[in-house]
Amino acid sequence: MQEILDVGIRQGVILFFSDSLESSDQLFDYVKSGRFGLFSDESVGTSNILLVLSQECSISGRRYIEVVQGKKERRFDAKKNSHLLDAQDYGKLVIKVGEFFYGFREHSIAKIAQEVLLKAIQSGKIFVGETIAPHIKRRLLDWRVLEYVREPFPDRFNRALFEYRTGRGGWFFNYLLENQDKIDSLRIFISPDEEENAEEYQIIISALLTDQCEETLSEEISQQIEKMLTEFHAAYPFIAPIQITEEIDGLILPDAVSLAFTHSYDEFTFSAAYHMREFNLEFLCY
Known part of the structure; x- marks a missing residue:
């Protein structure tokens, strides 16, 4: 779907929710319903962000886009929790975006229909932000992939x-x-x-x-x-x-x-x- 690429959706792009969204907006239900079943009811709100996981080739050829929801961390101590920044915990990853730290959990990965995401962007409910730095994007992807394919040393x-x-x-x-x-x-x-x-x-x-x-x-x-x-x-x-x-x-x-x-x-x-x-x-x- 070329339209979604034209508005800037790429792997590693940050998506922000409009502050004017009501908590009852159906967009949040779309995010929740796209998660793994056990965690579909966990809350999502305007203070959260979404990170795009899907590659461009998948975006252009598939109906759904995979994202992971990030929640703002309060009083995050980077020194004490360096393992979360270094992707050593496969249940949770923390990334600094601007001045804030956001936590991403494996059960917060969701698939959203392209037409839903495109409509949300065009209507101003979602804003397309910057792409995370290459080394951070790599860490994000390693956090998911290496849970399954990492090969430890002796x-x-x-x-x-x-x-x-x-x-x-x-x-x-x-x-x-x-x-x-x-x-x-x-x-x-x-x-x-x-x-x-x-x-x-x-x-x-x-x-x-x-x-x-x-x-x-x-x-x-x-x-x-x-x-x-x-x-x-x-x-x-x-x-x-x-x-x-x-x-x-x-x-x-x-x-x-x-x-x-x-x-x-x-x-x-x-x-x-x-x-x-x-x-x-x-x-x-x-």
Whole structure:
């Protein structure tokens, strides 16, 4: 349906309700009726927002658009609830929109008929806002998708990384968050990758950089990863970063796997992506 695209509906777009809407307006019933059955009666009002989840190809070819309802959080402490901002809780995600924090819950996902949404926009009941930043949109989508398809690292490695992150390594993960518009993702090669409690894990960690990352920052990111790997290895000797130890010990590295600390999009191949698993905070699920 081209009309709905013409008014600005895209994945990641924020939709606001008009303050003049009455609580009895039928539009709210449309939102509630589009949810999973058990939660269809949960309230929705003008202080809420909607985030579009559907992709453009789905919007143009299907009758319904999938959205998730956000409710304004009161007295939200970002430091104490960082796990909600980092999409580590699959039941709830919190995103900052403007000056306010909004909470999104899995049971607040709804499907709304395109004609209903288009009519609401044309009549001024709903206003189309801005699109959330690319890294926030990715986090929103990961929050939904990774509940079903995430592939955790081997257990012993995963636990060590979680312990490191919540302890002395917190600085590194804060650094990643501060530069999330420049760092697409961290990629990790690990061997063995199917043994949950191996005596040793040989690893390579590289940052996949966005096109917005300047060369000087690329060098800084490399230095930070090297510092992190040195510190991580010292705390957990069974973790052997090949970039630091320079010891292969008979391991045959795939041709696509590089020891570089950073890669640009042009340098990072599909083959490299296959061997170097993407790391994100959702993997740390303990």
